[in-house]
Amino acid sequence: MLSLHQLRCFLAVYEHGSLTAAAEHLGYAQPSISEQIRTLERTLGVDLFARIGRGVAPTAAAETLRAHAERTVESAEEARRAVQAVTALETGTVRFGMFGTARLYAGAALIADVLERHPGVRVELVGQNSSDVYDDLRRGRIEAAMIAVPQVHSEGMSVTPVxxxxxxxxxxxxxxxxxxxxxxxxxxxxxxxxxxxxxxxxxxxxxxxxxxxxxxxxxxxxxxxxxxxxxxxxxxxxxxxxxxxxxxxxxxxxxxxxxxxxxxxxxxxxDTLAIVHRNRATLSPATRLMIDLATARIREICEPI
Amino acid sequence: MLSLHQLRCFLAVYEHGSLTAAAEHLGYAQPSISEQIRTLERTLGVDLFARIGRGVAPTAAAETLRAHAERTVESAEEARRAVQAVTALETGTVRFGMFGTARLYAGAALIADVLERHPGVRVELVGQNSSDVYDDLRRGRIEAAMIAVPQVHSEGMSVTPVxxxxxxxxxxxxxxxxxxxxxxxxxxxxxxxxxxxxxxxxxxxxxxxxxxxxxxxxxxxxxxxxxxxxxxxxxxxxxxxxxxxxxxxxxxxxxxxxxxxxxxxxxxxxDTLAIVHRNRATLSPATRLMIDLATARIREICEPI
DNA sequence: GTGAAAGCAAAGGGACTCCCTATGGGTATC
DNA sequence: GATACCCATAGGGAGTCCCTTTGCTTTCAC
The missing domain is CATH 3.40.190.10 (Periplasmic binding protein-like II)
Structure with a gap:
């Protein structure tokens, strides 16, 4: 099966025109690169380099592969960056549940708070009604929510009054x-x-x-x-x-x-307003931010606990 | 280090909404997929799925990753195909989609045409129904197909009426x-x-x-x-x-x-019969041959455009 | 022509990864 | 409340990855 590692090795060899140089560049020993290229050639069923005494020469197949390999490796790198950006709250979607009076009190202001700090993100404030929010929590569609308790039974849920x-x-x-x-x-x-x-x-x-x-x-x-x-x-x-x-x-x-x-x-x-999430859930930074901001806003309006 | 295998597992899990289903689909045991996802989450430093007792729910990070992962896996697949195309017609398998009336008109004759020209190849004429063909196209299992349009939405697809x-x-x-x-x-x-x-x-x-x-x-x-x-x-x-x-x-x-x-x-x-393939796909010589032959056959029977 | 240097392949071995089976715990469904 | 479903963990076998050592071939210098 094709692997990114093989493609990375291939590109290094192609660029340096030599297994040894590629190995040095990648921080491996020469036989390791040799093996990677060999298995890549075997999985593709094509010779990629002609071994010519001193160094190697790319074949026609290698020329064809090069552009695709670059795009693939680049795309993988891009994937990593994109996810990283989400973690850093530079982009992506922040989803939070907010039902009833909590939303009435703090909905718009909360969104404003988030956008001020993280202009790139999309914000979804979910909360058509309490059953929906509860269901979304249970099914993992949202990580946490601020709602009024007592609610529908809360077993399996962590409820933190604020x-x-x-x-x-x-x-x-x-x-x-x-x-x-x-x-x-x-x-x-x-x-x-x-x-x-x-x-x-x-x-x-x-x-x-x-x-x-x-x-x-x-x-x-x-x-x-x-x-x-x-x-x-x-x-x-x-x-x-x-x-x-x-x-x-x-x-x-x-x-x-x-x-x-x-x-x-x-x-x-x-009424008690509380932050609710599933037990043992690890909350993302985005959700923790929402919780902090929502709590601050609510406490301006109601009596803090 | 990010690997294609991890991305493939991730996509399967995302699509099936369950580790078990993904494992079954990929032909692995459930713990193997579980491990792949876990290491992927660790290398990215992000939770990709919320484990919710029954099944898993993708997080916001997973939503972001999905598009990139698909592009990366697709790009790798494309790389393989591009290299394969260099040596295709001597040994490979020619796979072509053909649905409905097109197959009825030209199926057997088309296979005869191909085998006459390239006795060494295997021919697969895929086409249980239009949805299947379309799915196979999207996933790169077949390079091109001749089907009747209008079809299910065709974004990302190149449609050439014949x-x-x-x-x-x-x-x-x-x-x-x-x-x-x-x-x-x-x-x-x-x-x-x-x-x-x-x-x-x-x-x-x-x-x-x-x-x-x-x-x-x-x-x-x-x-x-x-x-x-x-x-x-x-x-x-x-x-x-x-x-x-x-x-x-x-x-x-x-x-x-x-x-x-x-x-x-x-x-x-x-009805309009058209050749459909993915945008920016590099078609193998074999597929190009299939397209030419199929087009010629169809034009004998229907009105050319 | 011969020795030296450069570069790839092969062999052998340690660490790690991959993937399996078996099992336990949590969660929906009846 | 029983059952079925699904995920996590543990432990072990097979394979992979990567290393060092060694040998072979080509190239270059004298």
Whole structure:
């Protein structure tokens, strides 16, 4: 079977016109080069050099081979360089998972951070929904992600909490905001909740369910929508109240529901944002960079852990 | 040091998404491939695959490496071929792809032509179906082929049309043959079509779909069979009509459906037969000979371009 | 013409690589 | 929870790679 080593030896011999000189140039002994050329000739079934007393002379076949051999060796070298460039974050793709409020808080800024440091790279911020992100992690399509936990079961996954995001009650009705909202108040309220498709796994929902469960109540939502922006708008129109992470309220209330306000829950409830990756996974430099940048950004907005 | 063997293993693993499958495909044991990949990863200093319990997932570095690896392996293969070509016609094997009607028209005669000129060579006429031929071309298992286009996408391929083959309507019912068949008539007809497995890529089908599509109709076949001989026989039994290249009708009607006749389509429709090979491939003298002979044979039967 | 120098081939041996089988652990699927 | 699948590791045999030594042929100098 043809090998790069054979081609490299061939080129050296061709250029130097001598096995001995080629060997010296490559740092081998002369018989080693002799053997490589011989096996190359055997695999190709062609004589490449005519042995002429003093030195060697390339045959027609060698002339033909030379250009191809150079291109092949060059191409292999190019492959090595290309991979190296990816490692150095000069080029290639950086893929990271980010779901829900984490993306809302830090998505654009995170990408900006990466591009500022490494202008050559492509960035993919994956995160249509939490199930997708989780699946991508499990199947190795992405190395790590920042998501809100509790999530779908996390066995086999390493979960590193990085920040708490307090849940707040938002409403356009000032009467609803006079004092922190208790489980009782929550059970009485007319609520709009987002992420309806993922309601079973949605982190905020799970936290609320737990809070209500402890007082023996069942959460009932009045309106279900997909994206949190719509929920906030509905709150602004006074059609319902809602519970959202504080960062979301800070960002969206002024823009989408200027007349609405927020109040804490009692007892205080928090979403936990965490970095998640597969156990025992060795993270690439690119992913570690994403983790560091994302963590920094999130901690500016939420309470660091 | 990077080696071709490592790159070949890498590509196999990338394509199969599994070490085991790659090992089977290459004819090695699984641990051997595992070791090759591991040493490749070590020499490059990058993880190429994420081991995810069941199978492996390529990393970003692997995505980058793939294109270069393919080019390198391909280049080495090309080098081998180029040298081989120097001595080809005396001892070597002549391998040529020929699919569908082209083979039916010229297969046996073509082999006879080659053997007459070069009694020493082995001849392989490859062509189970168009997808296979195309794959063989891409991977360099055959240097060139004569096939009917339009084919699966042809990027990286050099396509040289050599002849047109008119499509004709065949039927055992004289009423159906009174005048050229239009798109309307075709849509009304009860048709038997061959090459059912490759229906999506079959050249004749594509031409017909285009013809019907322009009049807003959908082609519907009554009967689907694999080989065109069966289709013609069914036409002969009066069970359905069909559309075949004229050369096929000329050859097969007298033999398999003596009572049937043919009539043109309106507007006229043609299959294009073309020589296809990889861009920048150095064709061996043997292959060039095959191309010349095949072209000559085909032009005797169809309309030259 | 003869000795010396240069260069390739062959032989023998040590280290390493390649590839195998057998086995263990983790992960999906039923 | 049992099963099947897939990868990693371990250990060993065969082959390769590369070395040094040696011998042969050609070339060059005297």
């Amino acid at each position: 920040a708490h995001d307090e849940l707040v009650y938002i409403s356009a009705n000032p009467d609803h905001l006079r004092s922190p909202v208790t489980a009782h108040g929550l059970a009485m309220a007319s609520l709009v909740m987002a992420e309806t498709t993922w309601r079973a796994n949605d982190s905020t929902r799970i936290v609320l369910r737990q809070m209500l469960h402890e007082t023996g109540r069942n959460p009932q939502t009045r309106i279900e929508v997909e994206d949190v922006e719509t929920a906030v708008e509905l709150v602004g129109m006074g059609l319902a109240d809602s519970v959202v992470p504080r960062g979301v309220a800070d960002q969206l209330l002024p823009r989408l529901a200027p007349t609405a306000g927020m109040v804490a829950l009692r007892p205080r409830q928090v | 002849a047109h083959d008119e499509l004709v309507y065949i039927s055992a019912n004289p009423d159906h043959l009174r005048s050229p068949v239009t798109a309307h008539g075709l849509a009304m007809a009860s048709l038997v079509m061959a090459e059912t497995t490759w229906r999506a890529n079959d050249s004749t089908r594509i031409v017909l779909r285009q013809m019907l599509h322009e009049t807003g109709r959908n082609p519907q076949t009554r009967i689907e069979v694999e080989d065109v001989e069966t289709a013609v026989e069914l036409v002969g039994m009066g069970l359905a009509d069909s559309v075949v290249p004229r050369g096929v009708a000329d050859q097969l009607l007298p033999r398999l459906a003596p009572t049937a006749g043919m009539v043109a389509l309106r507007p006229r429709q043609v």
